[in-house]
Amino acid sequence: MDNYVPTLVIGLIVGTLARLLTLRSDYRHFPGYPHGYVTHISLGVVAAALGAVAIPAFVEKEYTAVTFLTLAAQQFREIRNMERETLSQLDEIQLVPMGKDMIEGIARVFESRNYLTIAAALQASLVTYVFGTAWAVLSSALVLWLFVRYLATGPVIxxxxxxxxxxxxxxxxxxxxxxxxxxxxxxxxxxxxxxxxxxxxxxxxxxxxxxxxxxxxxxxxxxxxxxxxxxxxxxxxxxxxxxxxxxxxxxxxxxxxxxxxxxxxxxxxxxxxxxxxxxxxxxxxxxxxxxxxxxxxxxxx
Amino acid sequence: MSETSRIDTILAVVVVEEAKAKVAGGSAPVFIVKDKEEQEKIALILSRITKAMAHDLENGVYILVKH
Known part of the structure; x- marks a missing residue:
């Protein structure tokens, strides 16, 4: 059996980093510090772990393990529902509400960032396994930069x-x-x-x-x-x-x-x-x- | 409660004495006042109590509408 430790560890670290970098609070104070952060960082670590184990599971021909990724998708849809519900309820007693579109937008972002976390962890562990640690650091840096540069910001009015x-x-x-x-x-x-x-x-x-x-x-x-x-x-x-x-x-x-x-x-x-x-x-x-x-x-x- | 599908209802009508023939029936109570000054005052108080917006129909009739 190969030594999967670097593959797993690098995948986990890069995935968690991806979540941390895309978890940004601004004037909306959402997620609220610190409890919202705890929730989302924990889920981010779970997502990173899922992404990191996929490659070793493939290599070991443990194909059923990969189906766990679908379970993850289900889980992250839950996050979207959770965020939507919380925000909608808070919005009801706002003097100037955000409106459904904005709430949906925020909820969607929370869900999709967990998928990004999985993707980042997956590529990190793949590159580590195939090319080695040095290349993984390089490619992960590029991927994280892309995330922050293009996916964590959007067009404004x-x-x-x-x-x-x-x-x-x-x-x-x-x-x-x-x-x-x-x-x-x-x-x-x-x-x-x-x-x-x-x-x-x-x-x-x-x-x-x-x-x-x-x-x-x-x-x-x-x-x-x-x-x-x-x-x-x-x-x-x-x-x-x-x-x-x-x-x-x-x-x-x-x-x-x-x-x-x-x-x-x-x-x-x-x-x-x-x-x-x-x-x-x-x-x-x-x-x-x-x-x-x-x-x-x-x-x- | 969405911007486009909500139902706006008239909660009350405030009308000056001489214009009271301009309002009839309906589910909202009609408050009859003696002049424009009293009308402003009653409309303001009703607006704050019912959390509704006062609208001036510019014919001596004020309505309070819940938006």
């Missing part, structure tokens, strides 16, 4: 659209109480006192899609909710329980596809608002590319 300031105002023709941004009706505000406050403090931006793909993405209500949630998280919203007048909203211009974002922020600075909108991730579920289809590209001109 700033990539697909222009974001410009547009001051909210009241009045559209004879309708004095309609809140407007550019040519877009945001909502109707009945109370005089609320209108005064909004007129004084509210900020608005206009998101101009760069092409029809971006327009289709911004058309998704889930994507717009994600923008509102990001903005409310980063710069703060005055929305309060029982005071719906301050609810941040995103509405589109039905003729041009531009989306107007209205918010009553804690601080009246426009630059951070534009930055926050630009930093919102483009959700996987909202990403659509109608221009790549024949019908879509013909409809565009």
């Amino acid at each position: 700033g990539d697909i659209a222009e974001v410009v300031e547009s001051k909210p105002y009241f009045g559209y023709g004879n309708y004095k109480t309609l809140l407007m941004i550019d040519e877009i009706v945001i909502m109707e505000v009945g109370l005089e006192s609320s209108r005064k406050k909004i007129e004084k403090e509210a900020l608005g931006v206009l998101i101009k899609p760069k092409d029809d793909n971006a327009r289709a993405t911004l058309n998704r209500v889930g994507q717009r909710q994600a923008i509102l949630n990001t903005v409310a998280t980063l710069i703060g919203s005055k929305k309060e329980i029982g005071e719906p007048d301050w609810t941040p909203l995103a509405r589109k211009n039905i003729d041009t596809g531009e989306v107007a974002v209205f918010i009553l922020p804690n601080e009246p600075d426009i630059e951070p608002l534009i930055e926050a909108v630009k930093a919102t991730p483009v959700l996987e579920s909202a990403r659509t590319t109608p221009l790549e289809s024949k019908a879509g590209s013909r409809a565009a001109d």
Whole structure:
């Protein structure tokens, strides 16, 4: 019997490293430190171990052992369900919720990163077994770099659209109480006192899609909710329980596809608002590319 | 509760005396007030109590809608 110790150990280390590198917490504080971390690192080690033992199992002609990988897939789907459930329940009592699309996106990422962990461990143990430790270190470094560079980050709104300031105002023709941004009706505000406050403090931006793909993405209500949630998280919203007048909203211009974002922020600075909108991730579920289809590209001109 | 499929209901109507003929029936209670000032006040209080949004129909009628 060969000595599988380096194969297993390197596979395990590289897999765990892959999970650690892709486990990044940011302003959303999710996963929450430290308990969320413990859960995900533990599962990451399990995934790494699964990836690492696959090659030795093959070599020993223990083919049934490989079927354990399917068990792993089942297990990681559970992670997705777990994350989705937790986030959905927390989202219900949020003042500015993330919305289903964003939750689904986060849950999906958690699942897929465990598969990446398996893949990283698998390649590390394979290279170790065939070519030796030195090559494994080299190839693993490359793989991990690719993960961090390309898979742990995605496109943001700033990539697909222009974001410009547009001051909210009241009045559209004879309708004095309609809140407007550019040519877009945001909502109707009945109370005089609320209108005064909004007129004084509210900020608005206009998101101009760069092409029809971006327009289709911004058309998704889930994507717009994600923008509102990001903005409310980063710069703060005055929305309060029982005071719906301050609810941040995103509405589109039905003729041009531009989306107007209205918010009553804690601080009246426009630059951070534009930055926050630009930093919102483009959700996987909202990403659509109608221009790549024949019908879509013909409809565009 | 999603943005697109929820049902918005009128919880209350606040109407000034002279415009009360403009509202009839329905499931929501109608509050009759004497002038615009009182209407603002009642609408604000009802809005905070019911957590609903006050809307001005610009014909002397305010409605409180749960969004």
